[in-house]
Amino acid sequence: QSALTQPASVSGSPGQSITISCTGTSSDVGAYNYVSWYQQHPGKAPKLIIYDVSNRPSGVSNHFSGSKSGNTASLIISGLQAEDEADYYCSSYTSSTSVIFGGGTKVTVL
């Protein structure tokens, strides 16, 4: 199964809002509300920032938000900060009882 499709890179200036898309199929993103988003800084383990499409774990900043429409999920980072510069990955549960990740998006704060 192919990875979910994410843009390779997204950039923005401090204070701006950016959106990262995550496109799957009717067998994964479109079928289940089990889309998650992870932030990963170099050399570190991934950090969960959104689960079940739009929920934030305790302690995660509310300038991260998530949504889904059809086969595409989105992560919105509002009020971009320097520390938001990282790689971001989406993931989804699939109809084959597995989990699939996106290819990752590098966010650059200009």
Place this chain on the structure above:
Amino acid sequence: EVQLVESGGGLVQLGGSLRLSCAASGFTFSGYWMSWVRQGPGKGLEWVANIKHDGSEKNYVDSVKGRFAVSRDNAKNSVYLQMNSLRVEDTAVYYCARGRYSSVLWGQGTLVTVSS
């Protein structure tokens, strides 16, 4: 402290075997699905396998089916990944993570290098 600690990584020859371990602490291990996720050098995350609370259900990515086996010992608060017939493309940092659909708790990862 709530944490996951992986061990068992290392350098292995093409076609060889390795067993990864992940020790959990600070939470009720037997109440959670556990997953293994890997990340090749300079690459993205790839889900590898998961296992249900009681070990009664196991799922694998197609590329490791028949070669890898996930297991757990709830008495030891540990989950394992037995990796056989290793390929160069299995070279990666292997993370264990708590959860089935999403994981708020991850280990620090253990590096597996398969040499040809």
